[in-house]
Amino acid sequence: MAARRLPALLLLGAAFAAPAAAADYAALPGGTFASVLPADGKAAPARIAPFRLRTEPVTNAEFLAFVKSHPQWRRDRVPAVFADARYLSHWAAADALGPDALPAQPVTRVSWFAAQAYCESEHARLPGWYEWEYAAAADARQADARADPAWRERVLAWYARPSSTPLPAVGGAPDVHGVRDLNGLVWEWVDDFNALLVGSDSRDQDGADKLRFCGAGAIGMQQKENYATLMRVAMLSSLRATDTTNNLGFRCARSE
Numbered sequence: 001m002a003a004r005r006l007p008a009l010l011l012l013g014a015a016f017a018a019p020a021a022a023a024d025y026a027a028l029p030g031g032t033f034a035s036v037l038p039a040d041g042k043a044a045p046a047r048i049a050p051f052r053l054r055t056e057p058v059t060n061a062e063f064l065a066f067v068k069s070h071p072q073w074r075r076d077r078v079p080a081v082f083a084d085a086r087y088l089s090h091w092a093a094a095d096a097l098g099p100d101a102l103p104a105q106p107v108t109r110v111s112w113f114a115a116q117a118y119c120e121s122e123h124a125r126l127p128g129w130y131e132w133e134y135a136a137a138a139d140a141r142q143a144d145a146r147a148d149p150a151w152r153e154r155v156l157a158w159y160a161r162p163s164s165t166p167l168p169a170v171g172g173a174p175d176v177h178g179v180r181d182l183n184g185l186v187w188e189w190v191d192d193f194n195a196l197l198v199g200s201d202s203r204d205q206d207g208a209d210k211l212r213f214c215g216a217g218a219i220g221m222q223q224k225e226n227y228a229t230l231m232r233v234a235m236l237s238s239l240r241a242t243d244t245t246n247n248l249g250f251r252c253a254r255s256e
Helices: 060-069 112-121 129-136 149-159 215-220 227-237
Strands: 025-028 031-033 046-048 051-054 253-255
Touching: 025 129, 031 129, 046 129, 051 129, 060 112, 129 227, 149 227
Parallel strands: none
Antiparallel strands: 025 051, 031 046, 051 253
């Protein structure tokens, strides 16, 4: 999409606005990683450079401070090309949270554009899918816990929770990297969400490739037992950059 070629803050004329408050970022070493989406579309592992990841999702309180210092991202001012009508609609007002958006809960109902703008205000960016998937594979003891049935059961348990259940506050137990709440709290935007199910062969690319997740197309994905991760791929690939949902938040990343 053309909008991705320019910083989201610059698009709304605020590239030099005050940065967001300091946040904690954990260092992840990177390396090769067996993604559910092979790097070559067949079996090649992903190669991930060392990076830093925000230890917690962005909260309502943090996003409120952002929209106050960057008022072009208020729900009553943001252009429709950058967010749909549900953007921050659960807040009590454009500049107030209210009982349905508690300060320590992760912010949700934010578009990809708004999430990217927030990350730029922290001199950061949204993580790529491989970075997010690599980080989310960890538990408290090991960097890749996906082969552990207890890890899979814990992650899948989140999908059984009714979507109407109020979101918990951020601050779950840290994983081996010191990152919290990657699984079991909210869905999270990634930078390349709209390229996840596009084939590596350009002849397969029709701009959507939405059938790749279904039927025989799913057979080509690795780690098929990690159903929860595949669900995230399917959900993210169905979105538009302007979309907002009740359970979709974000966190930021920085390159080393």
